[in-house]
Amino acid sequence: MSLPVLPNTATRKASDVTLAKRAEQAAKLPWEKLRDEATETRRDSVENLDALLAQFVGNAEAGGFRVVHAADARAAREAVVAELGGVPGVVIKAKSMVTEEIGLRHHLEALSWRTYETDLGEWIVQERNELPAHITGPAMHLSAAEIAATLSKVLKRDLPADPEALARAATEFLGEPLRQAGVGISGANFLIAETGEIVIIENEGNAFFCSSAAKHVVVTGIDKVIRSRASLPALLRLLTISATGQPQTVYTHVIGRRVEGDADRTIVLVDNGRRALAASEDAEAARCIRCGACMVACPVFRQASGHGYETVYPGPIGIVVAPYLEPGRVPEDAPYYSTLCGACSDICPVRIPISDLIARRREKLWREGRAPAAVRHAIALWKRAQRGTPDGRVLRPLLLLALRSKVLRRLAQLTRPSGRR
């Protein structure tokens, strides 16, 4: 198995904070009722994906958006480049996992576009050439000291390991491109079929800048579509509280019909495996609203951080969706990066039975004889130890001793995820 188990203290601490705040906010609301409502909304999205998308596209185009369909990552990258035009300049980006999935920033940089991630956490991992460690907390695996070392190098001055000082320095640095760039790229949290509106939530104000630049390109998955505005309040509550423990984000944008002076807007609708997921035995995972709660609740993620998974979408939900959205990156033994404890299923705001879906993938690997060698050997040894034969009677106490000792953990700590792209 390639998943290391070196405890990442920063990830565990950040996860604890998020979980505590989430529980506090959820307790103030009819949480289970909201989950039921949102689950139905997202089930409708998955079951009626093509019809809702067609409705969204018709209304969005009538409202002045240009809509481009991209079947895969390459088509999506090309669509964005075509929208940006021929002369490379400065591009500001708001946080978007779809753009990570399609490798957009690296593609633009290779074409000489100066591309700035403008969400603080995303910018930090951009400067470290790492993948985000979590889908809503990209830099949650890093201590303030590690971030200070990175930003001191980038900004060419000594910065203290103080979150406020680091955030201020980053804000100052990113302010100029945010104010001046003519092109902004963002994702979308939801697409409303009945109105053709796009919904973006954020805390820092950077997505406000990106979405109001002269040219705004929205790059988003087709799975973000929902039927109507009526579903939005419950989804926003669940998403925000599950992701960060805040009752609501600072900025909630609903962008509708274009009016005089608005940004020239294009929506790139990315499939890249989403229709296949929605039509598969894992279709329930297509309900995901990308809150990342399953990650902070997962005992494996909390130890290994997102980089241990090697995929853009890490953690429990990543084990299920990454084979569809980023098949080239997924380690074959990924279904074993789970204890199957069910914490992910319990916390999922849209009731995806993540743990069951992982278990099914694991069973399939086992049946096909593709389970990791370490697992196969361990199970074979354990079976031998269970027998009443003389070697079994010797083996059993030795195995129990090994499991209780720190030797295995120390051995596993010899590897550590780099998170490098």
Added chain:
Amino acid sequence: MTPREIAARLEAAAKESKVAVRLAGPGESAPPEGVRDGTAHVAADAIVGDSAAVVLFGGDRRLRPILAARALVAHADAAVLVAGYGAALARFPGEGRMIAICGPSRTADIEKTLVVGVHGPHEVTIVVYGLA
């Protein structure tokens, strides 16, 4: 819910969202919209009592200047107070953008430490007219 009941919820929510709320005095009128001395004055299209969110409708020309301001003051007639986000959304005519601003911008991307005031206004105040 009456505007007074919503205003009571607004004051409670405002503390959590780090928004200042005050009731305008009798005879006090809202100033014209615009950014003056680093403060953006806007006429709120809705105020959400549950979250103390300032809701504005309009195109980028009306809304983007807010990003350049250090402080945002939303002037709200009692008639625009609504209980929840859904009620505010129902009022959005669909032209341009609806933005709900729930306090000053913030980040907790570094060790989950809250830092208030990233891009856009660092202070948000709601002034409610017609309830004093």
